[in-house]
Amino acid sequence: MKSPLAAALCLALTGPALATEIGDMTNAERAAFRDEVRSYLLDNPDVLMEAISVLESREQQAQAQSDAELIAENSEALFEDGQSWVGGDPEGDVTVVEFLDYRCGYCRRAFPEVSELIESDGNIRFIVKEFPILGEQSILASRFAIATQRIAGDDAYEAVHDDLMTLRGEVNQASLQGIAADHGLDWDAISAEMNVAAVDARIEESLALGQSMGISGTPSFVFGDQMVRGYVPLDVMRKTVADERG
Template sequence: MPRRLVPTAALFALLASGPALAADAPPFSGPEKAAIEEIVRDYLLANPEILLEMSQALEARQEQARQEAAQAAIQGNRAALFDDPATPELGNPDGDVAVVEFFDYRCGYCKRVFQPVLDAVRDDGKVRLLVKELPILGPQSVLAATAALAAREQDGYAAMHAALMTHRGGYDEATIGKLAGEAGLDAERLLADMADPQVQARIETALAANRALAGALGVSGTPAFVVGDTFVPGAISQETLVELIRQARTDG
């Protein structure tokens, strides 16, 4: 007797509803189960693109779940994201859209997006840019973040931030001092502030808060952005950031 093929949609529905059917009907016998498995195998071998479609659908569903979780975290951490006085702010402090960036000075992708992000913010003119150090790539990252935050003691954060971001190579105290001088800061004062226990305590508190906030948002690497109420992991182009800012303003 020829084997009767089961329509694919009906077959997957049948398999998916197996536990529910079990309450109303006896389970498939061994031969019946084997026959169904063979039909599924044959169909997938003949139509392998279905596996890609299933993978894409799963990935889309997972991304939606990540975004929903991130949006909930954004709503629950708005003060830490947008109103923390320990977070350096660039751009327009009175802007109508906020962009938050988590970054590491030793992160190549962070360096790559540094200028495009600044350009997008400055070209718009009405965007707040809040930058949160997340030094996750070792002691040199921590040293660089400490230098940038210590530069706030002489109102030199923006200049030191730019100097550290555009630097190619590692970071040590000699390099920090050289970069500070080139950025127009008092290098000796910066190194002294970095060693000052009170300044160190403030910086350590700020970095700990950034790590906790990143964990709450599901940040797993740098860079990562929050644009309005949208979480964006990874590097983004200037064009993408401009569009996200537009969307945030529209959703306002």
């Protein structure tokens, strides 16, 4: 596989026919050609930068097309699984899906900005996918959130989700029991529900979905038919939503 630099050189200085001719050159001819290329690039570095820009644009377009195909292939699991918590406007014209881990620093950084996006826009359907990949505390937090939803409903899930995103300190029985108490939830029922097979299945399905879509880190987002891997600031989120509407 060519490096980006090598690919850009081919793009800038050769076409398919010339590339074939280079393969037929003698060693001396090839060395002379390389010297000419080097001299040309030293005299005209803007040509190389232009070629690299074109190459990067083509790669971005190919990635966007691949992402759109992945989203289409997994649309039911992403948007209509019947289990994931749905916030914002359930009838919103753009759906945003976030894969998150409660112990992820960048997820926590994105949390207030995602909240602001949903609240200020008013026409976004927002779906959360539990994606605990950072260890036992991450898994414990997701179990607690899912069990809360199953026992106490969507409003309770939203409340503990927000608390988990801003929790200071360790995720353990004491901290989770404290969150439950703050919201008047039945800790005994929730703690028992955390270990049922259905909660295991929910987490496994989310992890499998992320893997099938090439997601390896958090946060990762789906904006309609676009994917955004990693943290982006609020203005980029708003632009992506606007692009979807456009």
